[in-house]
Structures are given as C-alpha cells and as structure tokens.
C-alpha cells in the first residue's frame with residue numbers, strides 16, 4: 231500500500247525501497263492492516279460525562295448501588311453534586327430501581343442525579359429536587375474527559391464517529407468542534423434545531439449529519455411532520471426506533487433512500503421488507519444483544535428473540551446495515567461488536583459471518599480514501615475460524631488518521647505511512 235498526502239495512493243504492496251517516500255511498515259507475523267473503524271451512533275459528551283460519574287453499570291444488587299453511592303458521597307464535599315450513571319434494574323437481583331428513600335440514605339445529603347443505562351431516564355434524590363438543576367461540569371473537566379474518550383476511541387481502532395444526540399444544535403456542534411477530537415466527527419442535529427445548518431457541510435471540524443428524530447421525545451404522531459420538515463430543509467433523517475410501534479411511526483412517516491433507522495430493536499418481518507424496499511439504512515448495536523442476553527432470554531418469547539436487533543435477515547433482505555455502540559450505553563469497541571454479531575445466543579439465526587460483521591464497522595480500503603488505517607495483531611478472519619468470541623480481544627497495534635500515526639510507537643511505526 232502507498233500513502234501520499236494522507237490518502238491511500240495505491241493498494242499494491244511496495245517492493246522497491248525507492249517507492250517508500252516516508253519509510254515502510256513491516257507487519258509482525260499474523261498482523262493485518264485494514265481501514266480505520268467507524269462507530270455510527272454514539273454520544274460523545276454523555277460518554278465523557280459518564281467518565282466523571284459513579285459507574286453503576288456493573289452493580290448487581292441494590293446493596294451494591296447503595297455502597298457505590300455512599301462511597302462517592304464520602305469523597306464529595308457537602309453541597310456538591312453527585313453524578314451516577316449506568317444503572318439498569320434488569321441487572322439487579324431485586325429487578326427494580328432504588329426508591330427515593332434508598333437514594334437519600336446512601337447519599338448523605340449530597341444532591342444526586344442518576345442516569346439510567348439507556349440514557350432515557352433520570353433519578354434524583356430529595357436533595358437534588360431541592361437544589362434544582364445540577365451544576366454543569368466545568369469546561370476544563372469536560373474537555374479532559376472528552377480527550378480521554380477520544381484517546382479511547384483511537385485505541386480501539388476507531389477513526390470516525392457519528393454523534394447521534396437528539397438535542398444537538400449549532401451550539402452543541404460548535405462545542406464538539408472546540409474539543410478537536412482525533413477522530414472524524416459527524417454530528418446529527420435534533421430535528422427541531424436544523425435552522426442555520428446544512429447537511430453535509432461542516433461546523434469547524436465537525437460534519438453536519440442527518441436530522442435526528444426521537445419518537446419518544448417528539449411524539450409518535452408527529453414523526454411524519456418532522457420527517458417532511460427535515461427533508462424540505464435538505465436533511466436525511468435518522469429515526470430512533472427500538473420497538474415495533476416506533477418503527478411503524480417511522481415507516482408511516484415517509485422515510486426513503488438516504489434515511490436511516492437507529493437501533494431496529496424489534497421489527498416484524500413485513501417491516502423488514504418495507505425497509506429494504508424503501509432502501510432505508512439501519513444502524514444496529516450487536517453488543518446490546520450479548521450484554522443483555524440474560525434479560526432478553528428471560529423477557530422475550532422465542533419469536534420475539536428472532537425479531538431482535540436483526541442482522542442476518544436484514545442483510546438477506548438487502549438492507550444496508552451499520553454497527554455502533556451507542557456509547558456510553560456499551561463501550562465503543564468495534565471488535566466486540568464484530569464478535570457479538572457472530573456469537574449472539576439470543577436469536578442465534580441472526581448471527582452473521584466474520585466478513586459481514588467486519589462490514590458493519592469498517593469499509594474496505596480504497597484508493598483515494600483518507601489513509602485512516604489500523605494494524606491489528608491478528609486477522610479477525612483467522613481468529614474467527616477457531617473462536618469467534620476471541621475477535622473482541624484482538625489488540626490494536628497502530629492507528630493512523632490521514633496518514634499520521636496517532637496510536638503506536640513512533641520507533642516501530644513510521645509517523646507517516648508507507649506499507
């Protein structure tokens with residue numbers, strides 16, 4: 231492969247040292263070079279904020295939730311807000327959320343805002359109710375957390391992301407631009423905030439993405455009107471659809487080619503056909519199925535399990551499918567998504583092969599594309615032959631963005647690529 235001026239100039243192996251303008255890359259045995267991964271739906275600021283919060287995502291009982299909060303309260307001066315994140319009652323032995331009394335007891339008078347794992351629910355204790363709105367994170371603290379998120383994305387081989395936050399407006403895009411993340415950022419714009427923005431243009435370094443429509447927030451009966459307004463403004467739309475009713479509202483709302491469905495949590499066979507016929511893309515989260523397997527096995531019938539986060543049947547129908555983490559809901563680890571897509575135990579007939587799974591998170595290298603490159607310690611195709619689950623743990627050895635080395639040792643890998 232030859233890289234010039236940050237672009238892939240040729241996919242031929244370099245044989246003549248004279249061709250190697252900027253030095254060459256010798257891959258270790260078994261390693262493979264491929265295009266950088268994309269995460270097509272995540273929430274950058276929420277992921278950064280989660281890093282500044284008490285992590286309740288691993289709690290398995292209300293006692294563990296209480297202990298984690300009490301521990302954080304002891305380390306927090308009175309009057310300062312406590313933030314917590316990641317709680318999902320379906321993971322708790324008690325199968326319920328904590329009561330306000332339980333939250334009060336754990337937090338020793340500190341105001342607490344607790345974000346549910348889904349991001350769609352907030353709990354507050356009585357001190358928080360009395361204190362009003364939480365203090366925003368100071369800019370420096372947020373910037374530091376965003377930088378850590380950026381480094382983590384790169385370390386997982388991600389070179390491009392789409393922020394799917396439905397509250398995004400011009401100010402939010404300007405804020406994202408200020409952080410100068412090391413990955414290419416496309417940001418969706420909330421359907422009611424399109425004014426003054428144009429799809430496909432940039433706000434600083436941030437690409438303006440589709441209009442985001444959240445039926446639970448905007449109203450199921452108002453989806454059609456939002457879609458029409460976005461299309462008139464020149465935006466494709468991305469509609470959140472976790473259940474069958476939300477998906478039907480999206481379909482009734484007049485989606486077409488270029489538009490996309492976010493999640494496709496549950497879909498009926500006839501809805502899948504409709505998506506394919508109308509050439510609507512789908513952005514799915516394969517790791518939801520593996521990480522929530524116990525809940526889905528428990529709560530869904532076998533038929534419903536086959537309708538859940540479809541992969542095989544969506545690809546067979548001809549639907550363009552992309553993968554994502556929805557971070558902070560699950561970590562932004564593309565190779566975990568690849569492994570999950572191959573190994574899911576809920577609706578196992580929806581498993582896909584390694585090439586299809588890799589296609590969810592990356593595109594083949596092509597001449598003229600940005601030299602966003604990743605070296606993996608092992609070829610996922612080889613690993614998948616013996617143990618597909620192991621693909622999740624393949625190490626990322628080096629990452630270049632636009633031909634510039636951003637992850638990896640400079641002494642081992644050239645600062646500018648030539649492989």
Ligand SMILES: [Zn+2]
Pocket residue numbers: 271272273394556
């Ligand atoms: Zn999301």
